[in-house]
Amino acid sequence: MEDDDAEGNDGYEEDEYEEEDNNEGEGDQDKEKESRPFVCGDDGKRFSRTSDFIQHCLTKTEEKPFTCAVCGQSFSRSGHLTTHRHTHTGEKPFTCDTCGKRFRQRAHLRRHHLTHTSEKSFTCSDCGKKFKHSSKLTIHRRIHTGEKLFPCAVCGKSFILSTQLIQHQLVHSGEKPYSCADCGQNFTYSFSLSEHRRTHTGERPYSCVDCGKTFTHSSSLSQHRSVHSTKSFTCSDCGKKFKHRSSLTIHHRIHTREKLFPCAECGKSFTTSTTFIQHQIIHSGDKPYSCADCGKSFSRSSYLSQHRRVHSTEKAFTCRDCGKTFKTSSSLTIHRRIHTGEKLVPCVECGKSFTRINAFIQHQLIHSGEKPYSCDDCGKRFTQRSNLTTHQRVHTGEKAFTCANCGKSFTKKGYLSKHRCSHTRDQTLEGRHK
Template sequence: MGPDNTPSESESSEESVGAVEVNVELESDSSDVSSTSDQESSKQLKSKKTDKRFPCPTCGKVFDRPSRVERHKPVHEKKPKSLYQCQHCEKSFTQEDKMIRHQNTHNRTNKHPCPDCGKVFNRPSRLARHKRTHLRKPKVPHHCSFCMKPFNKLHKLLRHERVHTGERPFTCPVCGKGFSEAGHCKEHEKTHEEQPEKPHRCVDCGMCFFKASSLRRHARSHTGEKPFQCSQCERSYSRSEGLKRHMRKHTGERPHKCIVCSKDFYTRQDLTLHKLTHSGEKPHMCPVCGKCFSQLGNLRDHEQNVHIRSEKYICNECGASFNRYNSMTKHQRLHTGEKPYECLTCGLKFTWSHSLSRHRRTHSHRQAAGETSKDPEGSTGPSGNPKTFKLN
């Protein structure tokens, strides 16, 4: 080629620079286009997600297309499954085989009696399972260390022993009152609510109770019913607790024992009052003179006889004077010969209550002597003569 047709070095360099600039501009334009397309696509997706303007007229569920609403509507038009009704009772089933299996239970008859106890079962399998109870060895019972009452389970024995010890491990978090059982504590906590629910209402007086058993026990106060009768005498009680306390007079049982001096008492109330003698606590104080008493009844007697009534009570027979009316009436028994305290075991009557208490101990001594008389070694004294007990 000739020298006129060959391009110079400056011209070729200018052309290459121009080509690079064109490529850069094309790349920048393409990047702008791609970014704008991504933004538009994201906006379309968001609009698809949020654009739900077609609600279901039945349940209110919202859809983005009318066609989806029409597709959803048959859900509410589904008919319930057909039920199979039992011919003998009102029970119904969704499957026929379950209904037939249930009807067979009505046709069964109790044909399988237990040869040991006579209990009847409607299936041989249940009879075979029941027979195993007769083959079990009896459990060794747990005996109470205070009254020797047997219990099959240890936790029942521990709960029973609280009757003797007076222990109340469950305390109310509101008032601090103690209980021997957790269930009694939870029932007591309901009384501290602002408006405690008492669903059981008495039709006679309108009084409400937490439990149905409390309502039944309260109803006896209106009817006068006393279903708990003593088997040894004619006395009857409206509550089982009253009968249990009464039976201790016949048996001489004193289940409540003081852990300090080992003295026994008939009721828990007597034990709690006795404990004050050990602690020296006198919580009841007279508001007039400041004298303290361990029992509320003693405080009331003090207020009535010392601060309210200043007159003397004089005996009509001998002229003896007393500060209290009760003391005068007890004194008059010496003149009248009245003996209001009767022993329910032998029928002897006494003027004073402490004389009756002392007499009851003779029955317990005789009972103990009768048990030891069975033993030939313990039936006689050290001299060989039979032991005797004197009545006080």
């Protein structure tokens, strides 16, 4: 996603005008009244301009006099309507001087500027996570308190973030308000349209500052940056290295089994806030991440990132031992353990060790008996997502695995492998008869 969602009124952050706080001393009050004669009767804030005063008063009511001619959405401020129109035009008038990234809102650019500094001054007292903004810390703390301030008027479900509510409401409406001017394809979210447009323009707006390589998606650039970075923080339990101390702290919870984030819906607890937020989507059924190439939707951005590799042929990472190439550096790192025999993650229940973290997590389900993946058609539950995917073909009739020799299709890869043996056997018998 290119632009961060805002938390302000109408979904836009406060950058259209400035409210001036009444912090002057007693001796300056008369001068202040002259320079800022317009006073809000609700909160006492003073303004020097009539337009700013009127805009502020509108935030105290539910009146939204400014309506978008394209989609009909209404706003309390004209500036918010101007910013909203950029979602239809694709215009991003605010540019970062450091990296060239563009934004629709000035507030988003200001927030982005902080990504170029490493300072994080606000720390969560519950889990130790650090933030650059106090507002981000305030939002994060709702994960620990379970506070959900934004209820859906249709189904009553509540959300921690206003952006989550806005995305959820599209489930009820089925609305896809963002349309591609080139091919007519419609999208639920503006960022999906922005990504889709690059399939027509060939634009690769994300550039690596170290080597100049460009990418279509910000997630691809983030993965690539790991090639240039060093990892200074090492886990004392398994030896895994991290670029940031905070990442090491979160990783340690795998070994300690500490889970700080409980789900209010089902009681399940999670090691990180991100996995907790992703889990909540299971209860809502939302799939907010859409592929710009084929339109397929996903509940997690990581699933979308993995899916995008289906459309890409680029494999930039090569194993120096066997020459095999990979699309991501992480896949190469995991592959190299085949050559080294390294198994980093031990199971505390049975002592078995694993090369991959996800294999270790899946293995733990054997001990817990948990089956988190459920079939929507028949309710059957599975320990692994891959088993659910295979099972669902029973209902859809899909045969995803095709024999290159005869064209026969199968529902499972194992069936195809067995079938291939029949061709090998036939070829062997033919060779003997010749």
